[in-house]
Structure formats: structure tokens, C-alpha cells
Amino acid sequence: MSYTDKLKNVSVLGAAGKMGSGILLLTALEMVNQSLKPENKGKTFVLNAIDISNEALNGLIQYVRAQAKKTAEKQIVMLRKAYADRADLVENADIITQYENDVVAVIKPTTRIEAAYDSTLICEVVSENPDLKVKLFNQIEANNKLSPWYFTNTSSIPIKELDEKANLDGRVMGVHFYNPPAIQKLVELIKAEKTLPELESFSHEYVKNLRKIIVPSADVAGFIGNGHYMRDTRFGIEMVDRLSKEMPLHEAILAVDTITREYLVRPMGIFQLDDYVGIDVVQYIMKVMKDRNIDNKLQSDLLDKMVDAGVKGGQNSDGSQKDGFFQYEKGKPAAVLNPDNMEYVDVATIKDKVKAYLDAKTDTMPRWKDLLRDKKKADKLKVWFADLKADQSTGAQLAIEYMQKSKEIGLGLVNDGVAATNEDVNTVLETGFFHVCGPINDFV
Amino acid sequence: MLRKKIYMTAGYNTISLGTGRKEFHPKKPRPDIEHYIKEAGEGTMKKLKNSESIDESVIGNFMAARYNKQAHLGAFAPMISPVLEYKPSLSVEAACASGGMALMTGMKSVLADTADSVLAIGVEVQNSVKAVYGADILAGAGYFKDRKTGHAHFFPGQFSDRAGAYFEKFGREKTRKAYARWYKQAIENARLCDTAQEFHNTHPDPEALHFKSEPNPKVFTDHLNVFDCSKVSDGASAIAILSEEGLKKHGVDKSQAVEIVGYGHSVEDITQKPKDPTVLHTMADAIAKAMKMAGITKDEIGTVEIHDCFTAAAVLGVEAIGFAEHGKGTDFILDGHTDRNGMVPFNTTGGLIGWGHPTGATGVHMAVTIWEQLTGNAGKAQIEMKPDRPYGMSVNMGGDDKTLMAIIYKRA
Numbered sequence: 001m002s003y004t005d006k007l008k009n010v011s012v013l014g015a016a017g018k019m020g021s022g023i024l025l026l027t028a029l030e031m032v033n034q035s036l037k038p039e040n041k042g043k044t045f046v047l048n049a050i051d052i053s054n055e056a057l058n059g060l061i062q063y064v065r066a067q068a069k070k071t072a073e074k075q076i077v078m079l080r081k082a083y084a085d086r087a088d089l090v091e092n093a094d095i096i097t098q099y100e101n102d103v104v105a106v107i108k109p110t111t112r113i114e115a116a117y118d119s120t121l122i123c124e125v126v127s128e129n130p131d132l133k134v135k136l137f138n139q140i141e142a143n144n145k146l147s148p149w150y151f152t153n154t155s156s157i158p159i160k161e162l163d164e165k166a167n168l169d170g171r172v173m174g175v176h177f178y179n180p181p182a183i184q185k186l187v188e189l190i191k192a193e194k195t196l197p198e199l200e201s202f203s204h205e206y207v208k209n210l211r212k213i214i215v216p217s218a219d220v221a222g223f224i225g226n227g228h229y230m231r232d233t234r235f236g237i238e239m240v241d242r243l244s245k246e247m248p249l250h251e252a253i254l255a256v257d258t259i260t261r262e263y264l265v266r267p268m269g270i271f272q273l274d275d276y277v278g279i280d281v282v283q284y285i286m287k288v289m290k291d292r293n294i295d296n297k298l299q300s301d302l303l304d305k306m307v308d309a310g311v312k313g314g315q316n317s318d319g320s321q322k323d324g325f326f327q328y329e330k331g332k333p334a335a336v337l338n339p340d341n342m343e344y345v346d347v348a349t350i351k352d353k354v355k356a357y358l359d360a361k362t363d364t365m366p367r368w369k370d371l372l373r374d375k376k377k378a379d380k381l382k383v384w385f386a387d388l389k390a391d392q393s394t395g396a397q398l399a400i401e402y403m404q405k406s407k408e409i410g411l412g413l414v415n416d417g418v419a420a421t422n423e424d425v426n427t428v429l430e431t432g433f434f435h436v437c438g439p440i441n442d443f444v
Numbered sequence: 445m446l447r448k449k450i451y452m453t454a455g456y457n458t459i460s461l462g463t464g465r466k467e468f469h470p471k472k473p474r475p476d477i478e479h480y481i482k483e484a485g486e487g488t489m490k491k492l493k494n495s496e497s498i499d500e501s502v503i504g505n506f507m508a509a510r511y512n513k514q515a516h517l518g519a520f521a522p523m524i525s526p527v528l529e530y531k532p533s534l535s536v537e538a539a540c541a542s543g544g545m546a547l548m549t550g551m552k553s554v555l556a557d558t559a560d561s562v563l564a565i566g567v568e569v570q571n572s573v574k575a576v577y578g579a580d581i582l583a584g585a586g587y588f589k590d591r592k593t594g595h596a597h598f599f600p601g602q603f604s605d606r607a608g609a610y611f612e613k614f615g616r617e618k619t620r621k622a623y624a625r626w627y628k629q630a631i632e633n634a635r636l637c638d639t640a641q642e643f644h645n646t647h648p649d650p651e652a653l654h655f656k657s658e659p660n661p662k663v664f665t666d667h668l669n670v671f672d673c674s675k676v677s678d679g680a681s682a683i684a685i686l687s688e689e690g691l692k693k694h695g696v697d698k699s700q701a702v703e704i705v706g707y708g709h710s711v712e713d714i715t716q717k718p719k720d721p722t723v724l725h726t727m728a729d730a731i732a733k734a735m736k737m738a739g740i741t742k743d744e745i746g747t748v749e750i751h752d753c754f755t756a757a758a759v760l761g762v763e764a765i766g767f768a769e770h771g772k773g774t775d776f777i778l779d780g781h782t783d784r785n786g787m788v789p790f791n792t793t794g795g796l797i798g799w800g801h802p803t804g805a806t807g808v809h810m811a812v813t814i815w816e817q818l819t820g821n822a823g824k825a826q827i828e829m830k831p832d833r834p835y836g837m838s839v840n841m842g843g844d845d846k847t848l849m850a851i852i853y854k855r856a
Contacts, residue, residue, distance in 0.1 A: 073576045076596040077663055090592045091580040 001120070003205055004034050006149070008045055011116035012123045013136055015049035015109070016056030018315070019153055020125035022181030024049050024107065025064050026210045027123065029071060032102045033209070036082040047106045048115035057109040067182060068103035072096040117143045123151045123175070128284060130157050130165070137166035149199050151175040156222050156285040158292065159192035170194035173203045176223060177212075178432045186432035187212040192219050213431050220418045221292040224428045226285050227418050228439065229273075230298055231409045233282060236260060236270040237300050239398065247357065250338035250345050253325055255354045256398075257333070263360060263388060263399035264406075265368050265381065267434045272333055275313035275324030279306050302339055309342050358395025360388065371436045381436065385443035403444040410439035445737065446704065450554050451686045451856055452547075453694075453701040455812030455821075456487025460641040460679040460800025462571055470571070474678065477512045477569040478523065484565050484680035484805075485524030492561075492684055493695035495525065499559035500532040504546030504566040505804035506539055510581045511572050521563070528563070539585030540753060541842030542566060543681070543807025544849030548709055550685035560690035566808030567680035575676055582803070585843040587714050595665060600673055600754065602844045604665035607756040609721035611667060614771040622774035623755035624655035627671050627797060629783055630752065634794025636825035641677055641800035671797075672755045679802035681809040691856075701856040702818045705835070706738030708850045718845060722771075724757070727841060728764040730848035738835070738852040742766045745852075746833030747817055748788060749810035751841035752795045758782075761839060762790075789827045792817060807849060810838035814853050829855075 010027060014020040024047065031045040051057050072079055076092050079099055089095045108115065113136065116122055122140060126132055133152065140148065150172040152162060159174040166172075174190025187207045191200050207214050217223040222230055236256050243252035257269030274282050286298040306312070306324070313324030326333035327344050335344035364387050366380045374380065385403070388396045410425040419425045426438020437443070458480055461468055468474075481503065489495040501521035509515040521533035536545040543566030550562035570578055576596070583591050583598035595601020611619055628651035634640035647653055654671040664670065686694065691701060708730035719725060735741065742765055750765075752758035762773035767781070767788065776782065782790040793799045793813050796806060814836035816822040818829065829836075836853040 073574060074663075076576050077661075080596045087592065090588075091583070092576050092596055093580055096576070 003202060004040055004043065006120055006202060007031055007034060007206075008043065009048075009119045010046070010121045010123065011048040011050055011119040012125060013050050013113070013116065014124070014126040016051035016053055016060045017125060019177060019179060019181055020051065021060050021063055022179075022183075023123055023125055023153065023177055024060065025067050025182055028064060028103045028106050029068065030206070030209050031106050032099065035102070035106075036079075045106045046108060046118075048119060049107050049109040050111070050113055050115055051109075052111060054111055057111070061104060061107065061109060064107060065100055065104055068100045069096060072099040113139060114143070116140050116148075118146070119144065119148055120146050121149050121151070123153070125153045128154060128156060128281065128288075130161065133157070133162055134165045137162070137168065141166065141168070147171060149173070149196075149202070151203065153177055156226050156288040158221050159190050159195070159219050163192050163194055170196045171199060173199050174217075174219070174223070175203055175207065176217075176225070178225070184432065185213045186215065186225075186428060188215050188217045188223050188225055188428065188432075190217050190219050190223055213427065215424050215427050216420065217424075218418045220416070221294050222285065222289045222418075224413055224419045224425060225432050226289070227294075227413050228406070228409050228425065228429060229433070230282070230286050230289060231295065232406055233270055233274055234286070234298055234300065235402070235405045235409075237302055239402070240302070248338065249340055250336045251350050251354055251357075254336045254347065254350060255358060255395075257325070257336075258354060258358065259395060259399050259402060261368075262362075262365065263395060264402060265366055265371060265384070265436050267368050269333075271325035273433075275321060275326055275328075276315075278312055278314035279303055279324050280312045281314070283307050305339060306337070311337065311342065358398070359393040360391050360395040360399070361393070363387075368436060372434075377436060381443060389444070400444055403439070406439040407441070407444060414440075445739065446555065446706070448555050448557075449688050450551050450704040451688075451691055451696075451698075451701040452683050452704065452811055452815055452853070453686060453691075453696050453819075454488045454491035455681070455683040455815045456484050456491070457639045457681045457809055457812055458483045458487075458679050459639045460677045460802060462641050462675050462677045462800060464641045464645060464675065466644050468571075474571060477508055477514060477567060478520065480567050480569060480678065480680035480802075481517070481520050481565060482524050484567065484682035485521070485563060488563060488565075488682040488684055489525055494693055496527040497690075497693040498528065498531070498561045498563050498684075500553060501528055501563040501565065502533065502546045502549045503535040504537075504542035504544070504564070504807060505535055506537060506542045506568055507581050507584060507803070508567070508569070510584070511568070511570055511578075517567070537804075538847040538849075539842035540751070540801070540803045541807055541840045541847040541849050542804040543809065543811075544709075544838075544840030544842075544851070545847075546808055547683075547685065547811055547851065548707070548849055551704060551707065554685055554687045554690070560687040560693060562685040563682065564685055564808055565680060565682040566802075566805035568802035568804040569678040570676045570802065571678050578676055585846075589715070597665060599844070600665045600668055603672075603754040603756045604659070604667040606718070606721045606760065607667040607672075607754075610756065610759070613722055614774065618778070619759065619774050620655060622759055622777045623672055624651045625777050626752065626755045626758050626782070627651065627654040630791060630794050630798030632798075633784060633792055633825060634798030637793035637799060637823070640794045640798055641675060642794055642798045668754060668756065674753045674796035674801035677800035677802040679800055679805050679809070681805045681812050683808055683811050683815065698856040700819050700821075702815050702836070702853040703856040704851060705854055706734040706736070706740070706852040708733030708735075708737070708848070710848045712846050714843065714846050722760070724760045724764045724841075724845045726845045726848045727751075727761060727839060727850075728766075730850040731765050731837070731839060734837070734850040734852050740835055740852065744833055745788060745835045745837050746829045747792060747814065747827060747836045748790045749792075749813050749836075749838040750790055750795065751806070751810075751839055752791060752797050753801060753841070755797065757841070758790070758795075765837075765839075784827055788833070792822065792827050793825045807838070807840035810840055811851065811853075814838055818853060818855050
């Protein structure tokens with residue numbers, strides 16, 4: 001079966017979720033792009049958007065339409081050529097509207113999983129729960145006579161486990177998008193032990209056509225991205241424990257978050273990132289990794305306590321940030337959690353104290369936002385990290401320690417065979433986490 | 445020779461608003477077309493004594509009917525001032541030469557003895573739609589039946605084709621170098637004029653920026669990059685067109701006025717493709733007529749406002765005037781002759797690429813710039829007019845060399 005034939009009937013499970021909607025959009029765009037090629041004229045493409053919520057499915061179509069319009073506006077030069085044979089489409093506006101309509105037309109929203117019984121490709125984007133995933137696979141397997149291929153968007157569960165539990169005989173591949181999929185460039189591709197070679201090459205072609213950066217990861221729980229991130233978070237919590245001997249817990253949290261954001265020149269501090277991902281998600285992925293003996297240190301009483309108290313981070317349906325380590329105002333941390341009494345303390349009231357404690361000279365400190373597109377990025381980082389190393393302040397010492405640990409985690413992933421190369425680890429952190437430099441660098 | 449003396453005075457420009465101006469933010473509300481008409485109209489009227497003596501108004505505009513869903517602009521004149529109520533006013537359109545047509549209309553009223561004082565305004569507000577849709581609107585300056593086969597960015601596509609033909613005939617590298625030099629001059633001149641769209645431009649090396657940016661056919665045109673193109677602009681300009689009697693009525697000292705000594709207005713069949721893509725025939729025709737009427741040669745022209753909607757048009761414009769023979773317009777620019785310190789300073793406040801190109805306003809803006817230069821009102825952008833080159837010329841083009849309006853000015 002050719003690439004386009006395999007794409008002719010696809011189902012996305014969990015299509016209206018945060019990740020699912022992005023994967024659905026990208027797949028719909030890819031289907032329409034394929035259908036516009038001369039050799040595919042007349043072929044019908046079907047994309048079943050399957051989700052449990054009708055409400056969310058309604059919003060999904062609006063989202064896809066708006067995104068398809070933006071895509072068409074950007075690709076108008078190419079699209080005019082693709083629609084050249086349509087005499088009725090004259091102005092750019094005509095072509096953009098047609099493209100929007102074409103994208104929406106391939107999507108069939110439904111709450112019925114039965115739609116997946118006719119699909120040759122199933123993209124699974126449901127919550128990170130192996131039992132649920134396997135249950136859905138089993139149900140489709142029992143009814144779909146086409147021996148479909150499966151993509152799973154799991155960020156932590158070994159693909160081999162899913163393959164075996166659902167008796168898929170290698171018809172499954174890990175295709176791990178980053179959040180939000182429409183924007184993030186990175187996709188980790190995970191081939192399980194028995195994954196069919198033709199499925200593997202199909203997934204490469206598909207992801208490449210979505211214009212994503214592919215990093216292959218070994219089929220080890222957590223893969224590269226979470227393999228680094230979970231340990232990085234775990235180290236942050238250890239550092240908080242240590243600092244809390246000298247200061248209240250909430251000040252220690254703010255101190256470590258500040259170090260990881262400002263001194264390490266990352267887009268978010270480590271605890272802000274945990275809030276973004278969801279405290280319960282972090283807790284769960286750590287457990288997935290720990291249960292599989294990937295790293296028995298991957299557990300945190302602090303995270304358990306927070307989740308037990310209902311402090312879980314994550315986003316509201318309007319995209320705003322829920323309370324976690326921090327409370328947010330206009331997307332910025334405004335108050336920090338004191339886990340001792342589960343109350344929030346205004347950041348403004350302790351900011352200066354924490355700053356004075358860290359006390360690093362920040363004259364050459366670059367800002368993350370400025371560096372992303374700066375051609376002299378490497379030079380500026382070199383100067384800054386050299387200054388940090390020479391600085392005897394507590395903050396500078398902690399930052400260097402953190403960088404060393406982050407590098408050690410990265411090297412460990414290569415050493416354990418999770419990542420093939422140092423470069424792969426760095427690519428994941430740079431493109432999936434937007435770090436200005438990968439952890440395996442010569443700065444430390 | 446003109447059968448009667450015509451003067452212009454009291455020029456006024458709003459800012460040219462769009463990307464590049466610090467005030468501009470694509471998602472924030474912006475002034476509407478009423479604002480621009482009123483600001484420019486009032487600007488000119490305030491410079492005139494007895495503004496109630498204005499006999500009529502004319503508004504040049506290209507596509508407010510699509511950009512702003514507003515036609516019938518002539519009837520906006522009384523909104524500027526009640527003294528214009530119940531007086532004649534109309535809007536005129538010839539694509540990007542609409543401003544030039546507003547001047548032409550005013551001049552003809554004076555020549556016909558039906559008015560001594562005409563308020564001429566040009567206006568366009570284009571940021572109301574994204575550029576990708578603006579391209580559809582601007583394509584109306586071409587033949588609509590060619591739209592389907594044209595480029596997504598229709599006019600950049602037309603001039604890219606001209607640039608490609610020129611590259612082939614006369615060499616790509618040198619031509620692109622001339623384009624880059626033109627861009628640099630446009631930006632540097634715009635930095636001297638606080639109403640210019642590129643007034644806030646601080647790039648350390650615009651010439652290198654342009655030259656290093658290779659055209660990318662996947663997202664734009666085959667032969668032009670974005671720096672080869674004028675931007676999307678909101679703006680208006682106004683100027684008063686007066687007879688000798690009009691000067692007296694408004695108490696205008698001649699030192700503050702320019703005299704129109706010749707004009708050329710030519711059109712070519714819009715349904716036809718260019719006869720030779722490396723030549724602007726209609727532009728050459730209009731310029732030749734204007735110079736003939738003025739009784740002057742190109743060697744007496746001291747400054748030019750040329751319609752550089754694209755750098756490619758500027759090179760062809762230099763040749764259309766006759767400053768360089770066919771294929772040598774690039775050398776004329778690279779030798780520095782169009783520089784503000786050169787033989788004939790061109791586009792001294794940045795032209796369409798540097799000052800901005802609110803399409804329907806551009807013809808009037810050109811007249812305002814020449815008026816400023818000849819009367820010492822150009823501020824930091826002021827050039828010195830050489831005694832043996834006392835004339836200024838504006839060359840306003842509509843569409844792809846389809847409607848042309850050339851005007852020659854001298855100190856009154």
C-alpha cells in the first residue's frame with residue numbers, strides 16, 4: 001500500500017484534546033496537500049476525529065478552520081499553483097477559502113469509535129493510561145478487518161508493552177509530538193522491538209511531510225524528552241530540599257525556579273514547566289519510569305503531596321494556567337506555593353530576599369527571548385557561563401551544579417542507549433523544550 | 445506651453461503608517477480613512493489664508509471601495525471643513541496614479557478657468573486587510589482577466605517578470621546591486637523625514653541587507669525580494685492648486701509656491717501585456733510630453749520623484765527619463781547620480797520604498813515633496829537646488845506602466 005493509500009482513511013482517538021487537536025490539524029493539512037498533487041486528484045481522504053465530548057468536537061472544527069486559514073495565507077504562492085486548474089478560484093481570498101473548506105471537509109467528527117473500524121491508520125492521542133490505550137486498541141482490533149497501523153502519542157510508556165498487550169504484532173509505532181503539536185517542531189519516533197519496517201518508514205515520511213524535526217529514541221520508558229526532563233525536575237526538587245534547610249520551602253522553590261529560568265537561560269523555570277505540563281502528569285510519568293526500573297529515584301514526596309491536595313497545574317480550557325507550584329497572573333508566576341501549609345505567598349514579597357541570597361552578578365546574563373534568534377547566541381552564552389563559573393556567589397554555584405547535572409543526565413541517556421548521539425539529546429532539548437543550548441555542551 | 449499659469453502650495457503629508465513605524469501594531473486599532481482625509485485637508489487649508497475661497501476639491505483614491513468598503517469619497521470634503529460644503533468635489537481613480545489624477549483634475553479646472561483654487565488630496569488606507577488579501581485588491585490595477593494566471597502577490601509578480609527580463613538582457617548581479625543601492629538611498633532619505641514609514645529604520649547596512657536577501661520563489665517572487673518592494677501604507681497628502689488669482693486670494697507669497705510648467709498624461713491598453721518588459725514605454729511618453737510642454741531637457745532637471753513601487757521600476761524609470769540609455773540605468777544609480785548629493789537627487793524623502801506608498805496618495809505626496817524642496821520647506825531632507833538644474837519632476841504610475849502622470853515644477 002502506498003503512502004497516500006495508507007493515509008486515505010485515518011482515525012484520531014482523542015481528537016479534541018490539547019495534543020489530539022494539533023495532530024488532527026496537521027494530518028488534515030497533510031491529507032489535503034496530498035490530494036492537491038496531480039497524481040492524487042480525485043482520491044477521497046477521510047479523517048475521523050473521534051472524541052468522547054461533542055462540545056469539544058464543535059470547538060475543534062473552529063480551531064482547525066482558523067488554523068487552516070492561517071496556513072493557506074502563508075502558503076498562498078504554492079496554493080495558487082496547486083489550484084491552478086480551478087477556473088472559479090481567481091483571487092487569493094477564493095483560494096484560501098477553498099483550502100479551508102477542503103481541510104474541514106476531510107474531517108468527520110464523531111463520538112463513536114466505530115468510525116475507526118474502516119481506518120488503515122489509527123493515531124492514538126488519549127490520556128497517558130496504558131490500560132485505556134490497550135482497551136481501545138483491542139476494541140478496534142476486534143472489529144477492524146484491515147489490520148490497521150497504530151501511532152501512539154505516548155510520552156513515556158514503552159511501545160513494546162502496548163504492542164504485546166494489544167497483540168498488534170508490530171503494527172504500532174511511537175510518534176511523540178510535543179505540546180502544542182501545530183507549533184512545536186520536534187517529534188520523537190520510537191520503534192518497538194517488533195515494529196514493522198514499512199510502518200517505520202511510513203511514519204518517517206509522514207512526520208517529515210508535516211515539516212517536523214525527527215529524533216529517534218530507543219523504546220525505553222520516558223524516551224529522550226522525559227528521560228531528561230523527569231530527572232531534571234527530580235534534581236530541582238532535591239535542590240529545593242537542600243536549600244530549605246536555610247530558608248522557608250517556598251523561598252527555596254522560587255530560588256531554584258529563578259536559577260533554572262534566568263541563570264540557565266531557559267524559557268521557563270523548572271517548576272513553572274512542571275505546572276505547564278501538569279503536576280499529576282509529571283508524577284505519573286515518573287511512576288511509569290520508576291516501575292520499569294529506569295531510575296528508582298524518580299519519585300517525589302513533594303509532588304505526591306501536591307497532587308493529593310489537588311494542586312495539579314495544567315491548563316484551563318481557555319489556555320490559562322492552573323495553580324501549581326505557582327499561581328499565575330497574565331501567564332506569569334505571581335505567587336509561590338508553600339507546601340508546608342499549602343498556601344501561596346506573593347512573589348513580590350520575597351523576590352528581593354531570594355535575589356540577595358543567590359547574589360550572582362548578572363551584567364552579562366542574556367535573556368532567553370533575545371537569544372533565540374540571535375546569531376551571536378553561542379558567543380553570548382560562552383561569556384555568560386564563563387562569568388557564572390568564575391562567580392563565587394551561591395546562585396552561580398548552584399546554577400553551574402544544575403548545568404553539570406543536566407549534562408550528566410544527557411550523557412546518561414546516550415550511555416544507556418536511549419539516545420543514539422549527544423546531538424539527538426541536544427536537539428530534543430533545543431526543539432522540544434526550547435532551551436537555547438542542549439545540555440551536552442562545553443560550557444560546563 | 446501651458447495656456448495659463450498654475451501654481452501649487454501649502455503641501456501637507458500625514459505620516460505613512462504601516463510596518464516599520466513605531467506607532468504601528470497590526471492588532472491595535474488605527475486611524476480610519478476619514479482621519480487621513482481630514483488631517484491632510486486641514487493641514488493644507490491651515491497654510492492658506494481665506495480658506496473659504498477654495499473653489500473645489502478633488503480626492504485621489506484607488507480602492508477604498510474594497511479596502512474600507514467606502515466609495516463616494518468626493519462627498520467627504522465638507523467633513524474637512526464646512527467652507528467646502530455645497531462646492532464641487534469628486535474622487536478620481538487611476539490605480540496608483542490616482543494621486544496624479546487628482547492633481548491633473550485640479551490643474552484642468554484652473555486651466556479651464558472654472559476654478560482659481562482647488563484642494564487636491566490623495567488618500568489610501570491599506571492596513572485594513574492582511575497583505576495576502578491586499579494583493580487581491582491591488583491586482584485591480586491590472587487586467588482582471590490576467591489575475592488567474594498571475595502571481596499570488598500580483599504586482600510584485602509583474603515587476604519580478606520585468607526584473608527577470610532585465611537580468612537576462614543586462615546581467616543579474618549588477619542589476620541586483622543597483623536595486624540594493626536604490627534601497628539604501630530610499631532608507632537613508634526616509635530617515636530624514638519624520639512622516640516617512642522608514643523614519644524609524646535603524647538597520648546599520650540596508651544595502652547589504654537587501655543584496656544578501658536572495659529572492660525566494662517558494663514564498664515570494666522569482667526575482668524580487670521584499671526589500672525591492674514598497675510596503676503596505678496608510679496615509680494621505682494634500683496640496684493647493686492655484687491660479688495667479690488664487691495666489692492673491694489666499695495671500696500666498698510666491699516664494700512659498702511652485703509653478704507647474706509642463707505635464708504629460710498618457711495611458712496604454714490595460715488588456716495588453718508589456719511590449720518590452722525591460723522598457724516603461726508609457727512612462728517615457730508622459731515624461732517626453734511634459735518636458736516638451738515645459739520646453740526643457742532632462743539636463744535641466746534638478747530633482748525627481750520617481751514611482752519606485754519596486755526597485756525594478758526605479759531603474760527603468762531612470763532610463764525612461766533619458767538619464768541613462770537602455771540597460772545603463774543601473775550604472776547611473778551605482779555611480780551615485782541619484783543620491784541626495786549626486787547629479788540629480790531622486791526621491792529625497794524616501795520615495796515609495798522609503799517614505800511609503802499609500803497608493804492613492806502617492807501622486808500628491810510626490811508633488812508635496814517637490815514643492816518642499818523647491819521652496820525650502822523640506823527640513824532635514826532639504827537638498828540644494830543647483831542653478832543650472834532649477835526644475836523638479838514627479839512621475840506617478842498607475843498599474844504596470846498603464847496610466848502615467850509626469851509633472852514639471854519650478855520655483856514660482
